[in-house]
Amino acid sequence: MSGRARHLGDFNVTSRVLVITAWAIPVGAAAAGAAYALLRLIALITNLVFYQRLDTTMTAPGLAHHSPLLIVAAPVLGGLVVGLMARFGSEKIRGHGMPEAIEAILTGGSRVQPRVALLKPVSAAISIGTGGPFGAEGPIIMTGGALGSILAQVLRLSADERKTLLVAGAAGGMAATFNSPLASVLLAVELLLFEWRPRSFIPVSASVLVATLLRGPILGYGPVFGIPSMDVHLDVTTLGICLLAGLSGGALAVAATFLVYFAEDAFSRLRFHWMWWPAIGGLIIGAGGLAEPRALGVGYDVIGELLSGRAALSLIVGILIVKTLIWSLSLGSGTSGGVLAPVFMIGAALGAAEGHLIPAGTPALWAIAGLAAVVGGVMRSPLTGVIFTLELTHAWNTGPALLIASASAYAFSVLTLKRSVLTEKIARRGLHLTREYSTDPLEAFFAADVMTTEPTVLRPGQSVQEALRHIAAADGGGQHLYPVTGTDGRLLGVLPHARLLSAQTGGTRRAAVDTLLESDALSVRDDDTLRHVAYVLAEHDVTQVPVTAADGTVSGLIALPDLLHARLHDLTEEHHRQRLLPVRPSPRRPADRHEGRRDTRAPGRAGERHHSRSRQRGAT
Known part of the structure; x- marks a missing residue:
């Protein structure tokens, strides 16, 4: 690949980033509008069902006395409507949004059906507005993602570019819902993008910033759960208790995740159509609502009370038990609704309950720590858990405590549970999903590190017969592609071994090799990364390619x-263990026998380079 081609390739990549960023801006604006519409629709249905009034002001069930019949019947009827919409509209509206978005990215080429953009928010609004203990964020992730995907499908974009716009819409919707731009970008990176590259990070960030700017005029500028300023003293005792609070949050996260998939397995064994399952889930919700009516609905008001330390102990215990059970069990029915808001409430309730037992700190501190811990454990996104909590509350001085709680909950969840509430659903659909990000080893090595440094090369003017004799004498081994170089060593072209054999059997054995060579042959530079080399081999369906220096010589x-x-x-870096610093030799083990000996089992980068360059397949 020439220097000019490289320059043009870099220019095209840069221009594509700018183009996709330009399209991500209206996607972010549309996602903010969708978030506003969804929240108002939830409020409208909640007011109609539980208070019999036409109003779009956000409210929640349980703020007034409700008939027991209404508490039971509303979620059952809501679940029935959602089941009908899923059966005759689109099955993609089932679930809590994020696994469906991940599946669209992994298997669907980031294509989302246009009707999902309409049916998903409507079904979620019906489910939550009739008492479902879910959040609006999952549906808005799917809705915002659908808006970005639809735009990308109209335009002539690649699958990676469609993915970027899908995630830009999803993250924009999250930012507008919770006024949390940093957490929304982190959520996109940790859960949806499966990469951290400028080509996706920049457009997603642009979408999130636009959605955040538009959120202020339509939904308010302040934090969603702003709490009074706290005078927090994070001494050693308090931080040690944060570790214990994080472990308890991790245990609750594991229990809730287990309940979700226990319920899903139980529903899958039912002998009638899944269309009826959300109605059965509604019956579970109604039963829980009789015990604690304020566990119904999205519950932003309850989260605010818990985080501020104003919640009564009876409410704390009721939310911790009832909300956990009805959310986990009803989510397994396949209804429509998100997981973040319920996780916020459950985590805050756990922390608030612990605050009544812990003498150090304040009830608000432990409620905030519990929220971060349960988010880190359920979502397996510890950084998102910390940043989300800080942006929701603006309790910036609690950062170290939240980091300890979230990281310890994440550790507990990883060590005790194979997959999270998100990835388990993906795995059950037969997909493999990794959440571990590391440097690609192919990015850390160059072609010069592993290439054969003295391949068999041919010269112009050689006949086919002479070339074959030369190859046989050089004992080329596995080499089946021969560079043809001029007297100055520059690459003129390549000649496959099969073409030489064909020329010999075809009676042109005296023909010069330069009349048979491929003059537009592929080549890579010795300073190209192995990842670039792998792309070249895959794109052109070849298994060998010449390596040239900067001056064009082979x-x-x-x-x-x-x-x-x-x-x-x-693999060597991960598994090979060795002592690098000497220890005091004992009389039974002389130092000169063991210390300082070169360990040939685990060659480092220089050792590998020396080893690879010592491999020779022949000489000209």
Whole structure:
């Protein structure tokens, strides 16, 4: 690949980033509008069902006395409507939004049906407005993502660019719902993008910023759960208690995740159509509502009370038990609703309950720590859990406490549960999803590190017969592609071994090799990363390619198996253990026998390079 081609490639990448960023801006604006419409629709249905009034002001069930019949019947009827919408509208509206968005990215080429953009928020508003203990964020993630995907499908974009706009819409909707731009970008990176690259990070950030700016005039500028300023003293005792609070939050996260999939397995064993399952889930919700009516609905007002330390002990215990049970069990029915707001409430209730037992700190501090812990454990996104909590409350001085709580809950969840509430659903659909991000070993090595440095090369003017004799004498081994170089060593083209054999059997054995070569042959530079080499091999369906220096001279040949050297180095770095600093020798083990000996089992980068360059397949 020439320097000019490289420059043009870099320019095209940069221009595409700018183009996708330009499209992400209206996607963010549309996602903010969708978030506003969804929240107002939830409020309208809640007011109609529980208070029999036409009003779009956010409210919650349980603020006044309700008939027991209404508390039971409303979620059952809501679940029945959602089941009918899923059966005859789109099955994609089932679930809490994020696994469906992940599945669209992994298997659907980031394509979302346009009707999902309409049916998902409507079904979620019906489910939550009739008492469902869910959040609006999952549906808005799916709705905002659908808006970005629809725009990308109209335009002529690649699958990666569609993914970027889908995630830009999802993150924009999150930012507008919770006024949390940093957490929304982190959520996109930790859960949806599966990469951290400028090509996706910049457009998503632009969408989130636009959605956040538009949120102020339509939904308010302040934090969603702002709490009074706290005088927090994070001494060693308090931080140690944060560790225990995080472990308890992790245990609750594991229990809630287990309940979700226990319920899903139980519903899957029912002998009638899944269309009826949300109505049965509604019956569970109604039963819980009789015990604690304020566990119904999205419950932003309850979260605010818990985080500020104003909640009564009876409400704390009722929310902790009832909300956990009805959310976990009803979510398994396949109804429509998000997980974040219920997780916020459950985590805050756990922390508030612990605050009544812990002498240090304040009830508000432990409620905030419990929220961060349960988010970190349920979502398996510890950084998002911390940043989300800080942006929701503006309790910035609690950052170290939240980090300890969220990280310890995450550790407990990872060590005791194979998958999270999000990835378990993906795995049950037959998909493999990794949430571990690390440097690609192919990015850490260059072609010069693993190439064969003295491949068999041919010269112009050689006949086919001479070339074959030269190849046989050089004992080229696995080499089946031969660079043809001029007297100055510059690459003129390549000649596959199969073409030489064909020329010999075809009676043109005296023909010069330069009449048969491929003059537009592929090549890579010795300073290209192995990742770039892998892309070249895959794109052009070849297994070997010449390597050239900056001046165009052939410096080696790289083949597909050579790429495994980077993986081997990665495995060595992970599993090989050795002592690098000397210890005082004992009389029974002389130092000169063991210390200072070169360990040839685990060559480092320089050792691998020396080893690879010592491999020779022949000389000209």
